[in-house]
Amino acid sequence: MKQAVPKKFNIFEVEEKWQKKWEEMGVYHFDWKDKKRRTFSIDTPPPYPSGEFHMGLVLNWTYFDIVARYKRMRGYNVYFPQGWDCHGLPTEVEVEKRHKIKKTDLPPDQFRRLCEKLVGKNIGAMKKAITNLGCSIDWTTEYKTMDPDYWRRTQLSFVLLHKKGFIYRGTHPVNWCPRCETAIADAEVEYETRTAQLHYVKFKLEDDGFLTIATTRPELIPACVTVAVNPQDERYRQYVGKKIRVPTTNRTVEVITDDLVAQDFGTGVVMICTYGDKADVKSVAKHKLPVITCIDEKGRMTQNAGKYAGMTTEEAKKAMIEDLKNEGILEKIEPVNQEVSVCWRCHTPIEILEKEQWFMKTRILSSEVEKNALEIMWYPDYMKYRLIDWAKSLEWDWVISRQRVFATPIPIWYCKKCNEIILAEPNWLPIDPRIENPRIDKCPNCDSKEFKPERDVLDTWFDSSITCAVHAGWPDREDWKRLFPADVHPSGVDIIRTWAYYLMVRHLALFNEKPYKSCLINGMVLGTDGRSMHKSFGNYVASQEVFSKYGADATRQWVAGGGATGSDIPFRWPDVEYGWRFLIKLWNAARFVCNQLKDYEPKENVEYVLQPLDKWILSKAEKLTRKVTDALEGCQFNIAMEEIRNFTWHVFCDCYIEAVKDRLYKPDFYGKEKREAVQYTLYTVLYRILQLLAPITPHVTEEIYQIMYAEEKSHKSVHLSLWPTPDEKHVDEEAEKRGDLIMAVITEVRREKAEKRMPLNTQIKKLIIYAGGKDTAEIIMEGREDISGTCKVANIEVLPKKGDGREIKDYSDIHFFAEYQ
RNA sequence: GGGCGAUUAGCUCAGGGGUAGAGCGCUACCUUCACACGGUAGAAGUCGCAGGUUCAAAUCCUGCAUCGCCCA
Numbered sequence: 082m083k084q085a086v087p088k089k090f091n092i093f094e095v096e097e098k099w100q101k102k103w104e105e106m107g108v109y110h111f112d113w114k115d116k117k118r119r120t121f122s123i124d125t126p127p128p129y130p131s132g133e134f135h136m137g138l139v140l141n142w143t144y145f146d147i148v149a150r151y152k153r154m155r156g157y158n159v160y161f162p163q164g165w166d167c168h169g170l171p172t173e174v175e176v177e178k179r180h181k182i183k184k185t186d187l188p189p190d191q192f193r194r195l196c197e198k199l200v201g202k203n204i205g206a207m208k209k210a211i212t213n214l215g216c217s218i219d220w221t222t223e224y225k226t227m228d229p230d231y232w233r234r235t236q237l238s239f240v241l242l243h244k245k246g247f248i249y250r251g252t253h254p255v256n257w258c259p260r261c262e263t264a265i266a267d268a269e270v271e272y273e274t275r276t277a278q279l280h281y282v283k284f285k286l287e288d289d290g291f292l293t294i295a296t297t298r299p300e301l302i303p304a305c306v307t308v309a310v311n312p313q314d315e316r317y318r319q320y321v322g323k324k325i326r327v328p329t330t331n332r333t334v335e336v337i338t339d340d341l342v343a344q345d346f347g348t349g350v351v352m353i354c355t356y357g358d359k360a361d362v363k364s365v366a367k368h369k370l371p372v373i374t375c376i377d378e379k380g381r382m383t384q385n386a387g388k389y390a391g392m393t394t395e396e397a398k399k400a401m402i403e404d405l406k407n408e409g410i411l412e413k414i415e416p417v418n419q420e421v422s423v424c425w426r427c428h429t430p431i432e433i434l435e436k437e438q439w440f441m442k443t444r445i446l447s448s449e450v451e452k453n454a455l456e457i458m459w460y461p462d463y464m465k466y467r468l469i470d471w472a473k474s475l476e477w478d479w480v481i482s483r484q485r486v487f488a489t490p491i492p493i494w495y496c497k498k499c500n501e502i503i504l505a506e507p508n509w510l511p512i513d514p515r516i517e518n519p520r521i522d523k524c525p526n527c528d529s530k531e532f533k534p535e536r537d538v539l540d541t542w543f544d545s546s547i548t549c550a551v552h553a554g555w556p557d558r559e560d561w562k563r564l565f566p567a568d569v570h571p572s573g574v575d576i577i578r579t580w581a582y583y584l585m586v587r588h589l590a591l592f593n594e595k596p597y598k599s600c601l602i603n604g605m606v607l608g609t610d611g612r613s614m615h616k617s618f619g620n621y622v623a624s625q626e627v628f629s630k631y632g633a634d635a636t637r638q639w640v641a642g643g644g645a646t647g648s649d650i651p652f653r654w655p656d657v658e659y660g661w662r663f664l665i666k667l668w669n670a671a672r673f674v675c676n677q678l679k680d681y682e683p684k685e686n687v688e689y690v691l692q693p694l695d696k697w698i699l700s701k702a703e704k705l706t707r708k709v710t711d712a713l714e715g716c717q718f719n720i721a722m723e724e725i726r727n728f729t730w731h732v733f734c735d736c737y738i739e740a741v742k743d744r745l746y747k748p749d750f751y752g753k754e755k756r757e758a759v760q761y762t763l764y765t766v767l768y769r770i771l772q773l774l775a776p777i778t779p780h781v782t783e784e785i786y787q788i789m790y791a792e793e794k795s796h797k798s799v800h801l802s803l804w805p806t807p808d809e810k811h812v813d814e815e816a817e818k819r820g821d822l823i824m825a826v827i828t829e830v831r832r833e834k835a836e837k838r839m840p841l842n843t844q845i846k847k848l849i850i851y852a853g854g855k856d857t858a859e860i861i862m863e864g865r866e867d868i869s870g871t872c873k874v875a876n877i878e879v880l881p882k883k884g885d886g887r888e889i890k891d892y893s894d895i896h897f898f899a900e901y902q
Numbered sequence: 903g904g905g906c907g908a909u910u911a912g913c914u915c916a917g918g919g920g921u922a923g924a925g926c927g928c929u930a931c932c933u934u935c936a937c938a939c940g941g942u943a944g945a946a947g948u949c950g951c952a953g954g955u956u957c958a959a960a961u962c963c964u965g966c967a968u969c970g971c972c973c974a
Contacts, residue, residue, distance in 0.1 A: 088936090272973080359974090420974085463906065467972070470905060474973065574971080605971095611914085642925085644915065648907080649971085653914065655926050658939090665939050673936030719916060723924065735941075739934095746935085828942095835931065835943040842934040873934090 084788045085679075086672040092632040092664060096780040100212050108798045109153075109217040111160040121157035123149055124549050124567035124597055125218070126580070127164035127226060131171065132203035134210030136606040136614065136652055137573065139624045143640040144603050144718065145571040146216045150776035151713045152568075153217070154804040160564055162222035162552045163211070164231075167200045168488040168541045170261055170426055175199060176487075184486045189515045196487040197227055210624055215633045215779045217800065224551075226544040232489040233511040234551055235544050238591060240492060243504055247442045247590045248481070250502070254362045255480045257434040258424035259380030263484040264438050266540060267477060268579040269425045277419040279347055281412040282405055284308060287324035287333055292317070293412055295347020297419060299405065300397035301354040302328055303386045304375040308352050309364065312338035317350060327352075329404055330387065339364055356433035358422070359476070376432050378484075394432075439482035439491065439537065443586045447472045450585050458599035460716035461647040464577065465600075468585070471578040479583070481540045488538035494519045498529035546583035549596035570597035574604055574647065601716055604649035611651050622652050634778035635660035641777050642722035663726055664781050667770075670734050671785045674763045677745050681760040683793050690754040692744070693864045695762040697820020698737045700813040701728065702769045707807035709773045722777060729770050736824055737766075743870025751866055768794075775799050822857065822892065823864035826850065829889040830872040833899060845874040846900045851884025853894030861895075874899075 103109065112118075123145055128138060146161075153159045173184055176195045184192050204225070211218065224231055242248045255264040280299045283291040294308060305327045310317040317336075324333045341360055342351055353364045355372040365372065375386040382389045382397045389397040405411035422431045450472040459465040482491060490513045492505030503519045505512055514534035523530050547555075549570070554561035566588075572581050581600060588596035607613055608620025615621060627636050638660030643650040691699070705728045712721035741759045748756040768790055775782040779800060786799035796802040834843055848869065852858035858881035861868070869877045886896035 086936095466906060470973070578972080642916085645917095648915095651914070653926090655914080659925055662939050666937065669937035669940085671936085676936075723916070727924080734937085738936080739941085742935090831942060832944095838931060840932055840934070841942060842932090 084675075086668070086675040086785065086788050088672065090665065090668045092634065092661075092781065093629075095784045096213070096215065096632050096634065099780050099783050100215060103217070103798070103800075104212075104220065106797060108801060109149075109159075109161060109219050110221060111219050112158055115158050118156060118158040120160060120564055120568075121149075121152040122160040122552065122564040122567045122569075123162070124552060124570040124584075125161060125163050126571060127166040127224075127545055127548065128207065129169060129171075130165050130167055130200050130203040130207055132206050134207045134214075134624050136622055136624055136627070138210075139214060139627075139636060140606050140640050140643075140650065141571060141573060141603050142211060142214055142216050143637045144601060144646070144716075145569065146214070146218075146779075147637075147641065147713070147718055147776045148569060148571075148601065148716065149217050150779060150800055151804070153800060154772070154775065154802060156803060159217075160222075160552070161216075161218050162224075163218045163220065164222075164224040164226065164548065164551075165200070165204050165207075166541065166545045167197075167204075167225050167227035168538075168544055170263075170485060170487075172196045172200055173485060173487045189486050190513065192486050193227075200225070200227060210628075213628050213633055214624075215637070217779070222552075226489075226541075227487075229511040231544070231551070234547060234556065235489045235539065236492045236505065236510045236512070237507055237556060238547050238550075238587065239539065239543070240505055240507055240510070242441065242587075242590055245590065248439060249442065250437065250439050252435060252437045253440070253477070253480075254356055254433050254435050255438055255477075256422070257378065257432045257436070258427065258429055259376075259378065259432055260427050260429040261424060261485075262378050264434075264436060264480050264482065265424060265431070266480050266542070267475060268479075268542070268582065270422050270431060271425045271428075272420045273423050273428070274418055275421045276416050277421070278414050279417040280402070280405075280414050281348065282328065283410040283412060284328065284350075284352070285326045285410075286320065287326060291410075292320060292325060292336070292350050293348045294350045294352050296352055296357075297417065298354070298357050298398070299401045300382070300386075300389065300394050301357050301375065302352065302401060303330055303382075303389065304354040304356075304373045305334060305352040306355055306365065306370045306373060307334045307368065308336045308350060309339040309342050310336065310350050311342040311344045312340055314342075314344050314349050328408065328410060329401065337368060339367070355435070358433065362433060363476075372435055374435060376434065378434070380432060438480045440478040441481050441586070441590075443479045444475055444477075446586050446589050447475065449589050450582070453585060453589070453595040457595065457597065460599065460601045461645070464574065464602045464647055467574070467577040468581055468600075471582055472585075479540075479586070481543050482537040483540050485538055488541060489544055490514055490538055491535045493535040494532040495535070496524035496527060496529050497531040497533050499524060499527040501526040503532060542579055542583050545580060546587045547591075549584055549588055550592065565592075566595050567597040569599045569601050571601045571603065574602050577602070602647045604644070604647055607649055607651040609652055609654070614652065627657060631657045631661040632664075632780075634664055634780050637777055637779075638663065638722060638726075641718040642726070643719070645719055646716050660778075663730065664778065666730055666734065667774075667781060668785070670729070670738065671767060671789065673738065674767050675789055678760055678764060678789075681757070681764065683761075683764060687761075689758040689761045690752075691758045691762070692755060692867065693816065693819045693823055693860070694737060694740055694867050695758050696813055696816035697823075698733065698766055699762060700811065700817050700820075701732055702766050703808065703811040706769065706773065706805050707809075707812075710804070710807050713776070718777070721773075725770065725773050725777070729774075733766060733770065738763075740824070740827060740867045740871045744866065747870075751870075755866070769805060771799060772802060772805055775802075819860045819863070822860050823868060825889050825892055826861060826864075826868055826895070826897070827871050829887065829897070830868075830874075830899060832890075833887055839901070842873055844902045845872060846902050847876045847878065848872070848874045848897060848899050849884075849886070850877070850879045850897045851886060851895065852879055852881050853883045853892075853896070855881045857881075857892070857895060 149159050149161045256270050277297040279295050281293050283293050285291045320336050323336050326333050353361050373385050375383050377383050382392045384390050451469045454465050454468045494503040494514050501524050549567045553564035584596045610620045635657050639656040708724045709721045744751050744759050771782045783799050858879050861879045865877050886898040889895045
């Protein structure tokens with residue numbers, strides 16, 4: 082051992098150094114030419130470049146970086162790409178704000194360029210954070226979904242799906258965000274519990290009398306197309322089929338029955354409007370009712386709302402309530418808790434509007450989704466039901482068109498004359514129909530030469546739901562199936578219904594194959610107070626703050642040890658700090674070992690004179706290897722973390738190192754060969770610890786490896802060393818039993834000193850141990866040097882008979898007397 | 903209303919058919935030549951409640967309660 086581990090340990094310098102060197106050395110590059118090693122591909126999420134790499138992303142990225150590093154050490158040729166999911170509304174909004182323009186003020190390509198510039202800046206900041214976290218990404222794979230080369234692929238997938246009949250244009254009610262002014266998919270709708278007002282309104286029957294309906298949205302009365310009661314409801318049976326007048330209009334509608342009506346909601350009489358909610362959509366389809374659209378794209382009342390036209394829905398609601406009051410038909414208003422559908426981006430309550438949009442047929446794939454979800458490994462297992470239940474519960478197909486600018490253009494034109502749909506050919510791609518014409522002379526249907534572009538763009542999820550194929554090299558690499566399906570798809574629990582689901586349906590539709598073989602789910606990061614992390618809650622912690630205080634290796638330990646995989650994990654400073662202290666402990670242990678190995682040269686085929694405690698810890702290290710390997714195979718990072726830290730800190734440092742110091746310090750007394758046995762054991766066990774720990778704390782393990790082991794082991798990085806194979810042959814139960822007994826004797830002597838308020842280094846003149854039997858006496862005799870060395874015993878006597886004195890915990894037959902000076 | 907998960911030490915959380923675990927916190931002691939960013943020893947929980955299966959249940963099953971997530 083030529084190099085020394087320095088006393089000073091600056092984790093920040095160490096981390097920065099290796100992040101740079103790893104990149105220079107190209108240790109994480111996927112080797113396309115290597116056909117021997119098995120491949121392992123990670124479907125790295127392309128994050129939305131908001132500019133901030135928040136703690137949730139830290140959690141996510143740490144999980145699969147641990148997997149990547151572990152698999153690499155297991156001998157896989159690991160493919161670990163990184164992309165950026167660039168398109169989307171927040172960027173448009175930010176550009177509008179910064180440049181004080183509206184997206185319609187500029188031609189789409191110019192507006193897009195402003196967006197691209199902003200995104201590029203944000204990516205720089207996030208890339209730095211991913212690097213700082215120590216992720217073993219192959220940066221030669223980097224891509225952006227806003228690059229024309231990526232939208233070529235997105236558009237190609239659209240064209241192919243269109244040709245296969247999975248894509249259609251249709252008029253259908255869709256979720257509409259009036260603030261974003263675009264259609265959104267079911268998956269982008271969230272639910273919030275809000276207190277609403279339930280209005281009881283009298284609707285006059287044409288014959289005589291009235292029915293009182295209950296509604297939270299009186300402003301939709303002009304869009305009322307029927308009044309419904311439950312068919313089982315005795316109270317209203319006589320009114321079914323009667324005509325009833327819609328207030329504020331001069332229309333009458335028929336009272337119908339529908340078993341969707343809850344008898345105990347309000348009065349048990351409801352109005353069905355086009356559309357108040359999804360239930361209305363169902364009823365309208367079921368009873369073939371007309372559609373009266375009274376809300377427009379901006380959330381304002383239309384001409385169909387009569388006198389309320391031009392008002393916002395809120396204004397219309399107020400005006401309507403006044404009118405109903407004046408007419409004397411508003412019975413009462415009472416508060417009610419209601420699940421409101423809101424836009425996931427801006428939390429604005431959504432409307433349901435009937436619109437012409439592009440759709441992908443997804444529901445026909447639901448049973449295939451279920452079948453494949455069941456074939457996939459899920460970590461944790463129960464998460465599979467999130468995907469299956471979602472797929473089975475879908476009522477509408479996926480609306481894939483959006484009325485935005487910064488997104489992948491839909492490669493479609495329409496003939497101005499006959500409205501024929503012109504679909505781009507694969508070799509035209511990438512293409513922006515808003516700027517370019519189709520590459521044909523005339524309409525194939527009517528010979529017209531004039532076309533109008535499709536101005537709608539694609540849902541951002543349409544970009545990111547082909548990552549498994551794109552990462553593998555589709556459509557350009559002939560051998561892309563080599564990396565497809567991806568070996569692991571990592572995903573937050575919150576985007577199973579979007580990303581995991583869309584990936585599944587898109588790849589099934591395109592390639593008739595599942596996109597990934599396993600799915601690794603991470604929970605959400607909660608704030609320090611256990612609530613979800615929000616800047617407005619005051620519990621927000623930025624990843625840069627954590628890195629700058631404790632570094633990446635400590636942060637990664639919080640991730641790994643913070644909780645069970647898939648469960649939500651609160652951010653906890655004490656956990657990060659504990660991780661930091663563990664690094665220092667490990668560093669100092671390495672420093673100690675390194676100092677003791679100055680005169681040690683690792684040799685092959687040498688029979689060391691291993692003492693009981695040497696055999697004991699070597700066997701325990703084997704057991705640890707098995708436990709950690711099993712834990713990592715099952716993505717149980719918390720178990721791996723706990724096992725390694727517990728072994729390193731308590732078994733290796735506190736027990737073993739403390740117990741063998743005397744043997745190390747006094748070779749003349751105990752014999753040189755016994756010191757060599759310790760040196761061999763320290764050298765071997767520390768190396769094992771570094772390897773097992775390398776996936777979780779890559780920087781510190783690399784630093785120690787390079788100083789102490791690189792020369793002899795000859796891997797250029799600890800991360801390229803071969804993972805130790807758990808081998809039952811190396812587990813020596815007998816040695817562990819013997820070592821446990823010896824450690825128990827040492828602990829009991831310490832306990833006595835502690836109870837007597839003596840320093841641990843108090844000399845014991847004579848220690849008499851009554852072993853209570855021949856076998857135990859023999860074991861203690863074997864370990865007597867480590868016992869007396871550790872407990873500062875001048876004279877030790879071990880007797881095979883039973884005797885009085887202090888009993889050793891868990892060994893009731895063994896007693897001892899200590900005679901202090 | 904449905905599905906899934908959780909309920910374990912003061913706090914935050916692991917574990918999981920065979921004597922109850924960690925971190926933080928707490929108590930006492932120790933500046934022992936890797937580390938006081940240490941160490942030694944200790945206190946602290948009838949593992950939400952009620953049944954059932956079992957030689958044995960905190961662990962498996964059923965029901966209930968409370969909380970959370972997802973969806974109607």
